[in-house]
Amino acid sequence: MTQTTNRQRRRGIIRPLTLVAALALALSACGAPAAAPPGQTGTGAAGGGGGGSKVVIGIGGQTLLTYLPTTLAQELGYYQDEGVNVELQDLQGGSKALTAMIGGSTHVTSGYYEHTIQMQAKNQKVKAFVDMGESSGLALLVAPKNEGKIKSIADLKGKNVGVTSPGSSTDMFVKFLLAKNGMQQTDAAVSAIGAGSSAVAAMEQGQVDAAVMLEPDISVLTKRIGHEPVLLEDVRTAEGLREVFDTDSWPSSSLYAKTEWLDQNKETAGKLAKAIKRTLEYIDGHSGEEIAAAMPEKFSGGDKALYAKVIEELKATLSKDGAFTEEGAQAVLKTQQVANPEVGNKEIKLEETYTNEFLK
Incomplete structure (x- = not known):
C-alpha cells in the first residue's frame, strides 16, 4: 500500500473520527464496566440456563461498539421479555471470553464468529446462533x-x-x-x-x-x-471490507456457545436469539438518538447527542435480522485458512459452526 493510499484513507474517515472523538474520550474517562470474576456469578455451567436459572454471557469487550446489541437487549428488557435471566460479564477480549466459556465460567459468548471455526479445528464443537455484525470493525x-x-x-x-x-x-x-x-x-x-x-x-x-x-x-x-x-x-467501511477480505459480508460479533449446551438448552437459546433479533430490528427501525436514550447513562459519557450520532454511524455495520449466510461464513473461513495455521487446510464443516434455527 502506498503512502498516497494511506493519506486518502485517512481523509475518508475524518468525519466519523471527528464525530466520536469527544465521546470516546469521555468513555475512556469513565472506564469499562467492571467484570465479575469468572465463576463467581452464582451459577455454573451445570445449570445451563434452563428452568429459570441464570445465563451468563461473556462479552469480548463490552464498551466496544461492535458488541452494542448484547447490552442494548438487556437495557430494552428483551431478555426478560423472553423469560431468560441474563448476566453480562465484560471480559475485555475475545479469546478471554472464549476461554471462560470453554472452562465453564460462562454459558454463552458475545464474541466473533471466527472462534467457532478455530474451535472445530481443535475438535471442540462450538456454534454461533445469532449474528450481530457484518464487518469486523x-x-x-x-x-x-x-x-x-x-x-x-x-x-x-x-x-x-x-x-x-x-x-x-x-x-x-x-x-x-x-x-x-x-x-x-x-x-x-x-x-x-x-x-x-x-x-x-x-x-x-x-x-x-x-x-x-x-x-x-x-x-x-x-x-x-x-x-x-x-x-x-x-475494514470499518464497506470499501475497506472488500479491499481486505474481498467480500461484502464478514460475520463478526455474534452469540455462540458449546454445541452441547445448545442441544441441551434449545428453548433458552431460542429466547436469546429472539432477543438479539428484536434488538437488531429495533436498531434498524429507530434513530441513533432513540437508541442512545436506551443505553446505560455512563456509555454516553455525559453527551447523549454525540453518542446518538456515533450509533447512527454504527448501524450500517450491523446485521438487520441476525441470520448468517453461507457466503459470509465462507469469507471468514478463507481468512482463517490464511491467518491461522491451526485451521490451515483442515476440513472444516461450516454447517456445524453456525445455525439460523433459533431465529425461526
Whole structure:
C-alpha cells in the first residue's frame, strides 16, 4: 500500500473520527464496566440456563461498539421479555471470553464468529446462533512514534504489534495481513494491550510500534495525539471490507456457545436469539438518538447527542435480522485458512459452526 493510499484513507474517515472523538474520550474517562470474576456469578455451567436459572454471557469487550446489541437487549428488557435471566460479564477480549466459556465460567459468548471455526479445528464443537455484525470493525494503526517510518505492512517486519489478546480476532487480523503480503507470521511480534485505556496508552506511549484497534479506542487515540493516526488497513467501511477480505459480508460479533449446551438448552437459546433479533430490528427501525436514550447513562459519557450520532454511524455495520449466510461464513473461513495455521487446510464443516434455527 502506498503512502498516497494511506493519506486518502485517512481523509475518508475524518468525519466519523471527528464525530466520536469527544465521546470516546469521555468513555475512556469513565472506564469499562467492571467484570465479575469468572465463576463467581452464582451459577455454573451445570445449570445451563434452563428452568429459570441464570445465563451468563461473556462479552469480548463490552464498551466496544461492535458488541452494542448484547447490552442494548438487556437495557430494552428483551431478555426478560423472553423469560431468560441474563448476566453480562465484560471480559475485555475475545479469546478471554472464549476461554471462560470453554472452562465453564460462562454459558454463552458475545464474541466473533471466527472462534467457532478455530474451535472445530481443535475438535471442540462450538456454534454461533445469532449474528450481530457484518464487518469486523478493525483497523491497523501506526503508533505516533513510528509515523513516517512504517508506511506499509512490509515495514512491520521486526516490529511489535499490539492486539487485544493473543488468539483474538485482532491477532488473527495481523496474521492475515502478514500472510496476504507474502510475509511470515513470525516477521512481526504481537503483544496484548487489551482494549480501552490500556490500548490507547500503549500506542500513545510507544509501548508498541502499531496496533489493531476498534472504536471507540481509535477516536480516543486520535483525540489524545491531536491528529489522525496513520492507517495501514481499515475494514470499518464497506470499501475497506472488500479491499481486505474481498467480500461484502464478514460475520463478526455474534452469540455462540458449546454445541452441547445448545442441544441441551434449545428453548433458552431460542429466547436469546429472539432477543438479539428484536434488538437488531429495533436498531434498524429507530434513530441513533432513540437508541442512545436506551443505553446505560455512563456509555454516553455525559453527551447523549454525540453518542446518538456515533450509533447512527454504527448501524450500517450491523446485521438487520441476525441470520448468517453461507457466503459470509465462507469469507471468514478463507481468512482463517490464511491467518491461522491451526485451521490451515483442515476440513472444516461450516454447517456445524453456525445455525439460523433459533431465529425461526
